[in-house]
Amino acid sequence: MDFGLDKKSNSLKTFNTIFIFVWLLLACFPFIWTFWGSFKVRADFFSRADWWYAITAFNTFIETGARFTKEAYSGAWFEGEFWKASRNTVIVTISVVSISLFLGTLGAYALSRSTKNYAFWILIIALIFRAMPHITLVSGYLFPFFQLQIWGILPTTIVVLVAINQPFTLWLLYSFFKTVPKELDESALIDGCSYFQAFRHIIMPVMWPGVITAGLFSLMLAYNDFTVTALLLNQENHTMVPKIQSYLGTNQHEGNLMWAVSAVVSATAPLFLLVMFFQRQVISGLTAGAIKG
Amino acid sequence: MPNRSFFWFFFPAGLAMILFIGLPIISTGIQSFYAQHDQILIEVKKCDPFGCKTSVVVDQEATSKLKEEKPLGKFNGFGTYIDRNHLASDQVSEFWNESKSVGEFIGKVGNLPFYKALVFTLTYCVIVTPCVLLLGFIIALSLNAISRKIRGPLIFGTILPMIVTPLVGSLVLFWMIDAEGIIGANLQILMNDPYLSVKSSKSLTWITIIIYGVWHHSPFAFVVFYAALQTVPQEPLEASIIDGASRFQRVKHIVLPHIYPVVTFVALISLMDNFRVFEPIIGFSAEGSAQSLSWLIYDNLVNEEVILFGSAAATSIMTIIGISIILTPVLLRTWKEFRTNR
Numbered sequence A: 001m002d003f004g005l006d007k008k009s010n011s012l013k014t015f016n017t018i019f020i021f022v023w024l025l026l027a028c029f030p031f032i033w034t035f036w037g038s039f040k041v042r043a044d045f046f047s048r049a050d051w052w053y054a055i056t057a058f059n060t061f062i063e064t065g066a067r068f069t070k071e072a073y074s075g076a077w078f079e080g081e082f083w084k085a086s087r088n089t090v091i092v093t094i095s096v097v098s099i100s101l102f103l104g105t106l107g108a109y110a111l112s113r114s115t116k117n118y119a120f121w122i123l124i125i126a127l128i129f130r131a132m133p134h135i136t137l138v139s140g141y142l143f144p145f146f147q148l149q150i151w152g153i154l155p156t157t158i159v160v161l162v163a164i165n166q167p168f169t170l171w172l173l174y175s176f177f178k179t180v181p182k183e184l185d186e187s188a189l190i191d192g193c194s195y196f197q198a199f200r201h202i203i204m205p206v207m208w209p210g211v212i213t214a215g216l217f218s219l220m221l222a223y224n225d226f227t228v229t230a231l232l233l234n235q236e237n238h239t240m241v242p243k244i245q246s247y248l249g250t251n252q253h254e255g256n257l258m259w260a261v262s263a264v265v266s267a268t269a270p271l272f273l274l275v276m277f278f279q280r281q282v283i284s285g286l287t288a289g290a291i292k293g
Numbered sequence B: 001m002p003n004r005s006f007f008w009f010f011f012p013a014g015l016a017m018i019l020f021i022g023l024p025i026i027s028t029g030i031q032s033f034y035a036q037h038d039q040i041l042i043e044v045k046k047c048d049p050f051g052c053k054t055s056v057v058v059d060q061e062a063t064s065k066l067k068e069e070k071p072l073g074k075f076n077g078f079g080t081y082i083d084r085n086h087l088a089s090d091q092v093s094e095f096w097n098e099s100k101s102v103g104e105f106i107g108k109v110g111n112l113p114f115y116k117a118l119v120f121t122l123t124y125c126v127i128v129t130p131c132v133l134l135l136g137f138i139i140a141l142s143l144n145a146i147s148r149k150i151r152g153p154l155i156f157g158t159i160l161p162m163i164v165t166p167l168v169g170s171l172v173l174f175w176m177i178d179a180e181g182i183i184g185a186n187l188q189i190l191m192n193d194p195y196l197s198v199k200s201s202k203s204l205t206w207i208t209i210i211i212y213g214v215w216h217h218s219p220f221a222f223v224v225f226y227a228a229l230q231t232v233p234q235e236p237l238e239a240s241i242i243d244g245a246s247r248f249q250r251v252k253h254i255v256l257p258h259i260y261p262v263v264t265f266v267a268l269i270s271l272m273d274n275f276r277v278f279e280p281i282i283g284f285s286a287e288g289s290a291q292s293l294s295w296l297i298y299d300n301l302v303n304e305e306v307i308l309f310g311s312a313a314a315t316s317i318m319t320i321i322g323i324s325i326i327l328t329p330v331l332l333r334t335w336k337e338f339r340t341n342r
Helices: A010-037 A058-064 A071-079 A082-113 A117-131 A134-148 A154-179 A182-190 A195-206 A208-224 A227-232 A240-249 A256-277 A279-292 B003-031 B060-069 B089-098 B102-109 B113-144 B148-163 B166-177 B182-191 B202-229 B234-242 B247-275 B279-283 B293-301 B309-341
Strands: B041-048 B051-058
Touching (some): A010 B166, A071 A082, A082 A117, A082 A256, A117 A154, A154 A208, A154 A227, A195 B003, A240 A256, B113 B293, B148 B202, B293 B309
Antiparallel strands (some): B041 B051
16 A cells, blocks of 8 residues: 555656655665775776776776775785684674573563562663663673673673673563463463473474564674674684774775775675565564564 | 463563573672772882882782672762763763853863763754654655566665664765765865865764664665555545645655554654764774764773773763653553554
C-alpha cells in the first residue's frame, strides 16, 4: 500500500525515485570510493595536484607500472601487522558473542518467565546501564585494572565487552522469549521437568531465530568497538579498529595513510557481507524494542 | 518462576553487569574525589668555590614512594569538579563580575574547556536528532512507495552508514572532504578558493561533524519507521482517500499518529547516542575546533605524562548526570507501561 503516493501521479513517482537514488548515492558512494582508492598509491588517492588522478591512476601507473596496486594491502597486513589485529578481532568477537549469548539466553529466559517485581527492576537497571556512555565506564576500569595488573590483555577486554553488551542482549532476548508461548515450558514443568530441563529440551530448540539476531548485535558491538579496545588493550593486542587509528597517528610515513585506507576496507568488507546475508535478522533486531513499545 | 531458579538462571549475567558496569560507575565516583599527588619538593643546598646556593628540586624518590602508597592520589573533595577544567566556579563568577553584557559573559564562559565541550555536545544533539528523525521518516515513506521486488537491495544500501563503526564512517567521509580528496578539491574549485579547507574553519568542522551524524544515524530511524509503516492499518487510509484527503493530510492525520510512539522511541535513543559523540571527532581530527564531553574524558585518559584519573572521572560523573536527565522520560514511560500491563 502506498501511503504518500497514488499510482497515477507520475511526477511524484519520478521525484520519489530520484530522491531514493540520491540518498543511496550519499549512503554508498563513500564506501565505493574508498574501496576504489585503496588500490591506488597515496599520490593519487590524496592528490595535491588534481583529484581526477584518483580515477585515472596517473601516479599509480608511474610508481608501480599498473593501474591498480595491492601495495597498500600488503603494507598494512604484513608490515603494519594488520594480520595480528584481525586475528585479535576474531578472537575477541567469537568469545564475546558466545559468552554473551550464553549468559544472555539464560538471564533473559528467567526474566521473561518471572512475574515478580524484581524482574521489572532488573530490566529498568539494564536500561540505565545500556545508556551509560562506554567512555565513562572505561574511566572507571582503567585504575582498578592497572592496580590488579590485568590491563592490556585480551581476556579482560572480552569480559568487559560481554558485560557492556549484556543489557542490550537481555532486552532483545527478553522481548523474544515473551513471544514464545508460556504453555510450552509450563507443560514440561507439569510433566516433572526442572526449569533447567525445560529450558534445555523445550526452549532451546525454538530459540534460534532470536539468538541469531542477538548474536549479530553482539558481534557488531565487539567487532566495531573502539572506546574499550583502544583504551584497555596494549599496542601488541590491538584489535582492528584501534589499529586503524594507530596508522593515522604516524602521518609522516608516506605509506601509512594508505595503510589506513586499505585497513578500513579490509575491516568493513566482512561486516557488509555478514549484513547482506542476515539483513532480515538485523532489521528485526533493530525494531524489536520499538514496535511493541 | 520461583526465586531460586530465577537466581541461578540470572546469576551469570547479573554478576557480569554488577562487576563491570555497576562497580565501575562507583569506582568512577570515588576517583572523581581524588587528584594526582603534587610532586614533593625539597631544598638542596649546593656549595661550590664561589658560595652556596639553595635550589628547589623534585624529590623523585619520595614522590614515587607516595604514589605507590596511595595510588589513587590525594583526596580532593569536590575540588576537581570546580577547577578550571570542569565547572570553573571561580572563573565563572569572575567573568560575571567583569563582563559588561550577558553576551560577553557567555562568550567568555564558552571558552572554558568544560563549557566548550558541553556547548558542542548539546548543539550536536539538538541539531542532529530532529534531522535524523525527519530524514529517516522521509526515506522510509519514499522507500515504501517503491516496488517491493527491488526493496531488499535498496534497504541494504540504506543501512550501510549505520553498520560501520563511527570511527571508520567518519574516516571514509574525512578522506573525501579533505583538501586532497574528491569533495574537498571540488569544493575548492567551486568556491574558487585554493586554500579552502574544512579542517581550518571551526564552523565548517562543526557542520561536517553534524552532517556526518545525520548520515550515520538516519538509517536507524529509517529502519524503525519503515517497520512501523508496515503496521499502519489499511482501512482508515482507504477511507481517507475516498473522502478526498491529500497525501500530506493522509500522512499527517493517519500515518503519523499511528507511529507516534515509535517516533518518541527513536528520538530518545538517538538523543542518548548523540550525547556520547566522540569517535567522529577523532576520525575527522577535529580536536582543535570541536570537543565533546566524551572526548574530554578520552583525552584525559590517553594523556601521555600522567593519566588524569580524577579529572576524567569528574567529567564522567557529570556526563552520567546529563544522560540520566535525558533518560528520565524513557524510564517514566516504561514504568507507566508496566503499571498498565499488570
